[in-house]
Amino acid sequence: MLKQSLIATAVALLAAACTLQPKYERPAAPVTSTFPEGGVYANQPDASSTASNGRTANGQTAPDIGWRDFFADARLQRIVELALKNNRDLRVSVLNVEASRAQYQITRAALFPAIDASASQSKQRTPKNLSFFGQTISNQYSVGLNASWEIDFFGRIRSLKDQALAQYLATAEARKAAELSLVSSVADQYLTMLAFDDLLTVTRNTLKTSEESYRITQLQYDNGVGSELDVRQAEGIVEQARANLQTEMRFRAQAENALVLLVGEPLPDDLPPGMPLDNQNVLSDIPAGLPSDLLTRRPDIAAAEQTLLAANANIGAARAAFFPRVTLTGGFGTLSPTLGGLFKPGSAAWSFAPQISVPIFEGGANVANLDLAQVQKRIEIANYEKTIQNAFREVADGLAARGTFDDQIKALERFVSSQSRRLDLSDLRYRNGVDSYLAVLTAQTDLYDAQQLLINARLQRLTNLVDLYQFLGGGWIERSGDQPRPADAPVDYGSTPPAAPAAGASAPAASAAAGAPRASVPKLTPVEQLPRKGAAPQAEATARTSAPG
Structure with a gap:
């Protein structure tokens, strides 16, 4: 009865104990309340944009749009799926979450009594002149629990547990950020x-055209109606085109190697047909929302806040170190x-030894x-604010680019058309003896440069839309x-469904990580289960100490 009363009293004291963590208040976002407007930001694309060719987001935010719906290219969709299954960096991120979960469970276990079963035998010889009744050998056998x-009166262990939980959630959000980045990359x-x-x-078309021009100028020179200068100029364009072809073939092979590295395995032969660059049809009219929306959409911001919460909890543990520690052993x-007499x-036998230090x-x-x-908390506040500022800058840059690329592409398409017509006219004037062959070569080079500018602008427009999708949390x-x-x-x-929440869970860990900080610590009872593999410690993730005592 005495032992049961002592245990009941200890449990009551533990339940009533407070932590010494400072009250957490989310720092104000160090950015303006809206994204920049006017100027380059005013001309944002809609469903009629040439980038999406009639496809529209219908007002859905980036996190609500699946990547299969964002990308229209079936070949790209399949490659993204393979990368999510095989990318090694993403595997490391997932394993880091597993390690953080285990560390959280280790720290949390200190809240509970440690019970061990033991059995021992000791044998001792005593000198005969010091022994009783001539018994120089003595034995002792014991079996018991x-x-x-440690009774956590001042919340030291609970503060360490909250710190480990926040670090776990930060690692999970970092893994989420890694997955978003992988899809974009x-x-x-x-x-x-x-x-x-x-x-x-x-380049191949340019090389073919320049080789034909070189053949004609060489023929004219051989027949005495052309100059060697024209021949050498035409030859120079041919060799330059051949060099460019080899350079771009090398870059193309290296680009595929980089893609294979991201995917984590060689590209299979049975990939579905793809779309050309100028017909990718990615969604271009995803609304940006407000900067405050980024706090819940961006996993890197959620991870930074969880790291800040961990630093806040660590203050509670540091404060509790000034107060007594009470340990019960028995x-x-x-x-x-x-x-043979062990169970007679x-x-x-029993022992009970409370200790206070x-x-x-x-x-x-x-x-x-x-x-x-x-100091570490102030550092994490600065890191949290910088993460928000960086997210604001990324979205603002993406909006500025999205507002200018459509007009730039249209202008470059007209530029390519004008240079193509210029080449035709220059060639006609040369054949009629009005201009020198230098005019033809210059027009040919300018057309090639204009075509390259158009392709690069199309690529930049598409990669900007993809990156903006990621920056908005998609x-x-x-x-x-x-x-x-x-x-x-x-x-x-398609093969492994999301793990079920832990017992007593009311919200996914991702929601707890991205939302407001938890308000209270749930009562710990013997029936509370530790988080299962594949699921966040959700009963803990839905509540967090907000004030001391």
Whole structure:
């Protein structure tokens, strides 16, 4: 009865105990309340944009648009799917989440009593002149249970547990950011490969045209109606085109190698047919929303805030180090000088040893630890604010580019058309003896340069739309309308469903990480389960200490 009363009292004291964490308040976003407007930002594309060819987002935000719906190219969709299954960097990110989950469970386990079963035998010889009744050999056998428990009166362990939980959630959000970045990187590299395909086509056509011009000028020179200067100029254009062809073939091969590295395996032969660069039809009218929306859409911002919450919890642990620590240890079992007497009546033995330790002199270590924890929190506040500023800048840059590329593409298309017509006219004037062959070569070179500028502008427009999709938080779900996965959910689409939430969970860990900080710590009971593999510690993720005591 006495032992049960002591345990009940300890549990009641633990439940009533407070933590010494400072009240968490989310820092104000160090950016303006709206994205820039007017000027280059005013002419944003809509469903009629040439980039999407009639496809529209219908007002859906980036996180609500699945990457299969954002990309229209079936070949690209298949490559993205393969990358999500095989990319090694993403695997490392997932394993980092597993490691953080294990570390959280290790820290959380300190809240519970540690109980061990033990059995021992000891044999001892005593000199005959010191022994009783001439017994120089003595034996002792014991079997029992040993228990120890630190009563967390001042929340030191709970603060460490909250710190580990926040670090776990930060790692999960970092994994989510890595997946979004992978989708964007694969698409960018695929589009780059298509751009080199177009450049190769243009270069081969230019080489074919220049070889024909060289053949004609050489023939004219051989017949005495042309000059050697014209021949050498034509020959120079041919060799330059051949060199450019080899350069672009090399870049095309290297672009495919980079894509294979991102995918994590060689590209299979049964990929579906792809679309050309100028017909990719990616969504171009995704609304940007407000900068404050980025706090819930961007996993890198959510990760930075979780790291800040971890630093805030660490202050509570540093403060608790100034206060006494109470530990209960005890044991219950049987004790006997013979093995056969272990379980006979009267062999029961127990011990109970409460201990309290009060810090008196630590050489300034506790004060320094508290100062360090407070400085680390200020560092994480600055990192959190910088992450928001960087996200704002990325979206603003993407909007500025999106507002200018359509008109730039149209102007370059007209420029290519004018240079093509100029080449025809220059060639006609040369054949009629009005201009020198230098005019033809100059027009040919200018047309080639204009075609390259057009291809590069198309590539930049598409990669900007892909990157803006990522910057706005898109790429986490596969299809529009899918339920967003928790940040630590499996990646293998179509084969591994997201793991079920832990017992008592009410919201996914990703929602807890991206939303407001938790308001209270749930009561710990013996029936509470540890988080299962593949699921976040959700009962803990939905509540967090917000004020001391």
